[in-house]
Amino acid sequence: MNDGFDSPDLLSVDPLNKSVGYYASLRVIGQFCDSYILCQDEQNLLLIDQHAAHERIGFETLRGQYRDHGVERQGLLFPLILDFDHREVATLKEHQAELQHFGFELECFGGNSFVLKGIPQMLGDAEAEKLIRDVVAELISFGSSSLVEERIEQLLVLMACHRVIRANQQLSRSEIDYLLRDLDQVDFSGHCPHGRPVVQRLSLVEIERMFKRT
């Protein structure tokens, strides 16, 4: 009897929001395997991969910020002093300006040490050290060439992965509603380095065929 939807969440209702997007307008049926959100479109059963959706939203948001004025940053309450090896240090120094544009505030601290003072605001819950180390590893894998469009996107994807709703996570009704609203902000038509689909549709016609109704 625990379907997680027993109590409607008033926080998720916004009577002032008159222009409801496609995803926000869907009728939420529920969650499958704590990983997929089932919704109803007019004549379709929609399965939304909550992990892929959240990742896509994160990526698009980061990309938008990156293009506009650089990824928004937040200071760490407790700056981290981190040691790197020689190769990493070279990469960090080479890409210092880019790293700032990606939302990192990183300063030399003498020798092979750096102080990480800020990380992308969106990734506030991420483990800052793991995040910067992953980013540096990615930068190294790119080689010394400048960051071209595709590589920028790869880096943004990697960053988006750090703030993601995992599969196998039960979502409250308001978390589902927020996710659907956020999906309305995402430009699905644009090129996206993530190949994984976010939404799959099973039409009523297909379902009726499964049941030999047609």
Place this chain on the structure above:
Amino acid sequence: MNDGFDSPDLLSVDPLNKSVGYYASLRVIGQFCDSYILCQDEQNLLLIDQHAAHERIGFETLRGQYRDHGVERQGLLFPLILDFDHREVATLKEHQAELQHFGFELECFGGNSFVLKGIPQMLGDAEAEKLIRDVVAELISFGSSSLVEERIEQLLVLMACHRVIRANQQLSRSEIDYLLRDLDQVDFSGHCPHGRPVVQRLSLVEIERMFKRT
């Protein structure tokens, strides 16, 4: 926000029922297009055609009663006087004993008139006149031979169709729970003249494949 599951229905909780069957043990996710019940099995998304399920339950119940001691009957509060044509009258007279075993109480009223005094208890909500007329039409279509097994089942199917949850009907949580419990009583392994499937499974593996997770 109207998903029909806002208020848990206490009536559907039976703490004393320790032997919960397979269907009753499913986690109900919700309803799609007011026609399909979506449930979660361990690793499967189950789609249950509520119309087909209800029909199958009705058929199996009627068949069980028919085999045991004849279909259970209930008296009509207002008996119906019905006129039939000559062919129908002949059929009604020929099959009077069978009709009683099928749960009908029908008496000659002189000429071509009959009084319908009782109908199958399970079909209490059915339109009694339409029901008996359909049954007579079916009997006529069989010809004058005695009712063999297959024809009996056809007639029970026809009767079961008269007490069915239609597709496009929103079900309350307790109605869903009752339907699932009733499904546990049905012998799905047995031969059934209804060809339409009641349940379809979409495994987590298949869904993951749809989302290119595997």
